Amino acid sequence: xxxVLVYVDHVxxxxxxxxxxxxxxxxxxxxxxxxxxxxxxxATAAVLAEHGAVKVLTADAPEFTEYLVVPKVDALQAAxxxxxxxxxxxxxxAEGKEIAARLAVRIGSGIITDAIDLEAGDEGPVATQxxxxxxxxxxxxxxxxxxxxxVKPNSAPxxxxxxxxxxxxxxxxxxxxxxxxxxxxxxxxxxxxxxxLTEAAIVVSGGRGxxxxxxxxxxxxxxxxxxxxxxxxxxxxxxxxYPHTNQVGQTGKSVSPQLYIASGISGAIQxxxxxxxxxxxxxxxxxxxxxxxxxxxxxVVGDLFAVVPQLTDEIKARKG
Amino acid sequence: xxxxIVVCVKYVPDATGDRQFTxxxxxxxxxxxxxxxxxxxxxxxxxLQIADEADDAEITVLTVxxxxxxxxxxxxxxxxxxxxxxVEDDDLxxxxxxxxxxxxxxxxxxxxxxxVITGMASTxxxxxxxxxxxxxxxxxxxxxxLSEVKVEDGTVTGRRDGDTASEQLEASLPALxxxxxxxxxxxxPSFKGIxxxxxxxxxSWDLSDLDLESDEVGLEGSWTAVDSAAQRPARxxxxxxxxxxEGGKQLAxxxxxxxxx
Ligand SMILES: Cc1cc2nc3c(=O)[nH]c(=O)nc-3n(C[C@H](O)[C@H](O)[C@H](O)COP(=O)(O)OP(=O)(O)OC[C@H]3O[C@@H](n4cnc5c(N)ncnc54)[C@H](O)[C@@H]3O)c2cc1C
Ligand SMILES: Cc1cc2nc3c(=O)[nH]c(=O)nc-3n(C[C@H](O)[C@H](O)[C@H](O)COP(=O)(O)OP(=O)(O)OC[C@H]3O[C@@H](n4cnc5c(N)ncnc54)[C@H](O)[C@@H]3O)c2cc1C
Numbered sequence: 001x002x003x004v005l006v007y008v009d010h011v012x013x014x015x016x017x018x019x020x021x022x023x024x025x026x027x028x029x030x031x032x033x034x035x036x037x038x039x040x041x042x043a044t045a046a047v048l049a050e051h052g053a054v055k056v057l058t059a060d061a062p063e064f065t066e067y068l069v070v071p072k073v074d075a076l077q078a079a080x081x082x083x084x085x086x087x088x089x090x091x092x093x094a095e096g097k098e099i100a101a102r103l104a105v106r107i108g109s110g111i112i113t114d115a116i117d118l119e120a121g122d123e124g125p126v127a128t129q130x131x132x133x134x135x136x137x138x139x140x141x142x143x144x145x146x147x148x149x150x151v152k153p154n155s156a157p158x159x160x161x162x163x164x165x166x167x168x169x170x171x172x173x174x175x176x177x178x179x180x181x182x183x184x185x186x187x188x189x190x191x192x193x194x195x196x197l198t199e200a201a202i203v204v205s206g207g208r209g210x211x212x213x214x215x216x217x218x219x220x221x222x223x224x225x226x227x228x229x230x231x232x233x234x235x236x237x238x239x240x241x242y243p244h245t246n247q248v249g250q251t252g253k254s255v256s257p258q259l260y261i262a263s264g265i266s267g268a269i270q271x272x273x274x275x276x277x278x279x280x281x282x283x284x285x286x287x288x289x290x291x292x293x294x295x296x297x298x299x300v301v302g303d304l305f306a307v308v309p310q311l312t313d314e315i316k317a318r319k320g
Numbered sequence: 321x322x323x324x325i326v327v328c329v330k331y332v333p334d335a336t337g338d339r340q341f342t343x344x345x346x347x348x349x350x351x352x353x354x355x356x357x358x359x360x361x362x363x364x365x366x367x368l369q370i371a372d373e374a375d376d377a378e379i380t381v382l383t384v385x386x387x388x389x390x391x392x393x394x395x396x397x398x399x400x401x402x403x404x405x406x407v408e409d410d411d412l413x414x415x416x417x418x419x420x421x422x423x424x425x426x427x428x429x430x431x432x433x434x435x436v437i438t439g440m441a442s443t444x445x446x447x448x449x450x451x452x453x454x455x456x457x458x459x460x461x462x463x464x465x466l467s468e469v470k471v472e473d474g475t476v477t478g479r480r481d482g483d484t485a486s487e488q489l490e491a492s493l494p495a496l497x498x499x500x501x502x503x504x505x506x507x508x509p510s511f512k513g514i515x516x517x518x519x520x521x522x523x524s525w526d527l528s529d530l531d532l533e534s535d536e537v538g539l540e541g542s543w544t545a546v547d548s549a550a551q552r553p554a555r556x557x558x559x560x561x562x563x564x565x566e567g568g569k570q571l572a573x574x575x576x577x578x579x580x581x
Contacts (some may be wrong), residue, residue, distance in 0.1 A: 011484060068480075068489060069452065069462060093483060094448070094465055101417075101449035102456045110418055110543025113447045126547065132339040132444070137550050144418075144543040180461030180495075184477075185488035202580065226580065244467075244481060244502060251359065251440065251501045259580050269335050273446075280578060281558075282571065288562075295555055298574045302563025310568025318572065318581050 002030040002086035005079055007099065008048065008056075009091045013040025015047050017199045018091040018153040023051040025118040025156045029125045030086050032163075033057065035079045035170070037072055038064040042167060049165020051158065057082070057170040068181035069095060073102040075172045080107060082170065085146065087125050089118075092150040092254075093198075100150045109145025116155045116256070116277065125149065133250075133269050134276035153198040154256040189245060197229040197246060202259045203278070205231035205248055206241075207271075209264015209285065209304055213241040218308050219263060225315040231255065231275075233265045249274035263304045267292025284308060323377040323471070326433045327367045328424055328454070329360040329396050331389035332444040339444070341549040344539065346414045347444060349386060356392035359439035361506035364396045366499045367437050368507070370471045378402050380431055384412065384423050390522065397517035398509035405431060409526040414539030421450055423537060425457040426530040435476065436496040440465055451498035461491035467502035 004026040009016045019034075026032035034053040036044040041058035048056050057079050063071035076099060080088065090100040092114050104111040115127035125147050129138045142148065197203065204226065206219040216230075223230045232242040234249055248255055250273040260278035265271060267283070267290055275281070276295065283292040288301045300307050333339050337352035364381065371377035381396040383389045384407040393404040407427050415423070428436055436458070441448035455462035463469075466478035466489070476495050480487045481502065509517070527534060535541045561570055575581050 068464075068487075073456075095482065097447070097449050098452035098462070098464065101452045104418070104543075105421075105453050105456045110416065111447075111449065112544060113449055130552075131341075131549070133335070135339070135552055136341065137552055138341075138345075139547045141545050141547065142543060143545040177456075177459065177461070181463055181489055181491045183487050184490050186485045187487075188485045189483075245483070250443065250446070259575075259578075273335075280580075281555075282574075284567075284571070288560075293558075293560055296558040296560070297555075298558055298571065299560040300563050300567040300571050301560060302567045306565075307563050307567040307571065310566075311571050312568075314569050314572035315575070315581050318576060 003033045003083050004030040005076070005083060005085040005088045006032045006034045006053070007076060007088070007090040007096065008034050008036040008044055009093060009096060010036060010040065010044050013043030015044050016091070016196070017158060018151070020047070020051045020158040021153065021156040022089045022091060022151055023048070023053060024159050025151060026089055027052050027161060028118060029120045033083055033085065035076055037075050045165050045167045049163055050160055052161040052163050053165045054163045056165055056167045058167055059170040059172050061172065063174055063178055066183055067179050068183055069098050070102070070180060071174055071178045072099050073106070074174050074178055075170060076103050077106055078172045079170055087147040087149060090148070090150045092152045097150050100148050104145070104148040107145055109148050110142035111148045112140055112142060113150045115149050115151045118149065118151065130277055133273035152254060152256060194223060195227065195229045197231060197253050198255055200229035200255070201257055202226050202228035203231045203248070203255050203257045204228045204261045204263070205233065205265060206236055206263050207233035207265030208235040208239070210236060210241065211264070216242055218305070218312070222261070222308050222312045225312045225319070233271050262292055263308055265292055266290045267295065323371070323374045323435065324433050325367045325371060325377060325379045325435045325437060326428050326431055327363050327379060327381045327396065327401065328436065328438045329364065329381050329383050329392050330357045330439070330442045331355070331383055331385045331392035332357045332442055335443050344414065345546040345549050346539070349388070354388050354391060356395040357439060357443045359441060359443060359501060361399070362499050362501050362503050363437045363439045364399050364401060365506040366469055366503055368400045370435070370469070374471065380405060382424065382427055382431065383407070384420055384427070393522055394517055395509065397520045398513040399507055400513060403520055404522040405525060406522055407525050407530070411527055411534035411538045414542060415537045416542045416544045417445070417447055417450055417453065418543040419537040419541055421453040421457055423530065423532065424454055426532060427525060428458065430530060434493045435471065438496070438498045440498050440500045451496060455496040458496060461495045463489050463491050463495055464498040466497060466499050469497055469499060469503065
């Protein structure tokens with residue numbers, strides 16, 4: 001069976017959920033060979049094997065952290081040359097997309113980004129994409145070269161499918177471009193203890209209606225009662241009420257959870273672009289005419305300062 | 321010595337309009353107003369600020385697109401860019417990101433540059449990969465997704481706010497930079513700027529000017545193929561209740577019914 005390269009997104013050996021989803025999709029089109037780079041790469045093997053990786057190619061070098069993106073492209077290219085895969089799958093993070101894109105140029109292949117589904121087709125893998133703020137669904141293929149496809153988080157179930165997952169060291173030689181962009185400092189984000197926004201099954205978001213940084217506490221309390229991630233509209237972020245890393249939308253994170261709860265968010269097209277593929281959508285807004293209500297499965301027209309705390313209390317009561 | 325900045329700008333269908341695909345599954349550009357992609361305004365703004373700090377700089381705005389794409393160039397010129405290049409050719413219809421980046425790379429090399437600036441993503445294709453591809457093609461450092469950028473003594477520095485960390489980046493010119501919408505509000509063109517823009521040069525290049533063959537671009541030359549595009553069915557109308565004191569509890573009931581609680 002054809003091999004499919006899967007680029008592993010991990011933090012010091014802890015594999016992030018979108019990579020496990022990629023393994024599910026990769027198995028539909030071939031045998032997954034995972035590529036894990038950087039510190040802790042070896043430690044990823046067990047979980048990757050459990051989810052279907054027949055092989056795990058690993059490499060670590062200071063270049064991966066000291067320079068931007070290109071060293072990882074050199075490594076993925078080395079894996080590509082070693083394996084001659086039928087396709088290359090990469091998670092659709094900002095960095096993942098850049099790595100995939102540069103690889104595609106180097107190997108003379110087309111690229112599809114932000115696929116939300118993937119299936120085998122007569123002429124290679126067929127990717128489903130969501131276009132124009134999710135108002136269209138398209139099906140596309142790469143028609144030249146080896147398909148390079150980036151996939152959005154929450155696009156496939158995580159499934160156990162134990163495989164060998166033998167670890168092999170990947171030999172990488174860095175090219176002249178690898179050291180072009182130096183990372184001179186890095187400040188890691190502090191963990192909030194809440195689920196990662198793009199991976200969360202439930203997202204609770206607040207917008208301009210929340211009316212102040214201090215009021216985001218009620219949004220967080222609701223999120224915590226549901227074990228959810230917290231999101232924000234750009235209006236709330238621009239006002240300085242919540243960090244930009246939590247922004248949902250076209251220029252923020254794109255989320256696709258089982259449940260999305262929007263409070264005090266009007267539903268502008270740029271916000272919708274980042275959440276419209278959520279399975280169930282709920283909104284609380286005092287304006288019955290707000291466009292967000294066109295999207296909802298359940299909407300409450302009312303003051304969020306009354307509705308949200310009551311909802312949180314009720315959830316806590318029901319959960320006991 | 322003069323700092324030559326090329327800003328790549330895209331002409332896109334207005335996101336608030338009713339965007340559609342045509343029969344050949346390319347974007348319908350006839351029925352929706354087009355404009356300069358809002359995210360590219362941030363690129364033009366940063367170019368203007370970098371030019372202000374430099375002893376001597378020249379800003380060229382570059383677009384690949386149909387006849388109407390001149391509007392995007394005019395907007396950038398009225399913001400303060402010095403001159404414009406429009407790459408236009410009937411054979412470009414339906415070009416994908418590999419083709420577009422090829423054309424842009426050829427045009428940038430022909431124009432001459434020390435610094436290329438792009439937006440973070442277009443508001444139509446929203447791939448967000450063109451900047452990285454362009455850097456690869458040009459063989460220059462990519463300094464992408466910056467929320468802060470500075471150019472001094474032949475070095476570009478910037479801050480990239482990523483998922484897991486915020487990084488400080490540094491590269492030597494020539495380089496390619498992309499900026500996010502966190503980099504600073506874009507200025508509005510002044511009346512004077514709009515008048516001045518009318519006199520600024522706009523060059524038109526076609527594929528032969530760039531030594532490109534028609535089969536390297538367009539739908540035919542595309543590295544990807546779109547098989548179908550279907551409008552998502554409108555969501556079935558949800559339940560909407562007015563809060564009369566029990567709104568939170570009613571919502572909890574709904575969530576419980578859906579097994580979220
Ligand atoms: C290029 C570009 C990119 C963009 N990218 C993004 C993006 O990534 N994400 C994003 O979100 N936006 C983005 N925007 C901005 C977008 O256009 C909107 O301005 C933004 O989404 C509005 O945020 P909001 O809904 O919180 O605020 P508003 O539109 O002001 O809506 C606030 C809502 O809160 C309601 N409200 C007020 N008080 C209460 C209360 N007490 N109880 C209940 N409801 C209340 C109001 O009725 C109103 O509907 C982008 C814009 C551009 C031009
Ligand atoms: C809905 C949709 C889906 C698509 N999917 C794919 C796909 O999966 N694979 C594929 O290969 N192509 C795809 N395309 C085509 C692709 O979007 C275009 O080829 C486009 O020119 C490059 O991608 P982008 O606009 O998304 O660029 P992005 O990478 O999002 O744009 C980043 C920056 O590049 C610059 N830029 C982009 N285009 C131009 C231009 N024409 N002129 C000047 N500067 C420009 C701008 O500075 C912009 O801010 C798609 C197009 C649409 C409308």
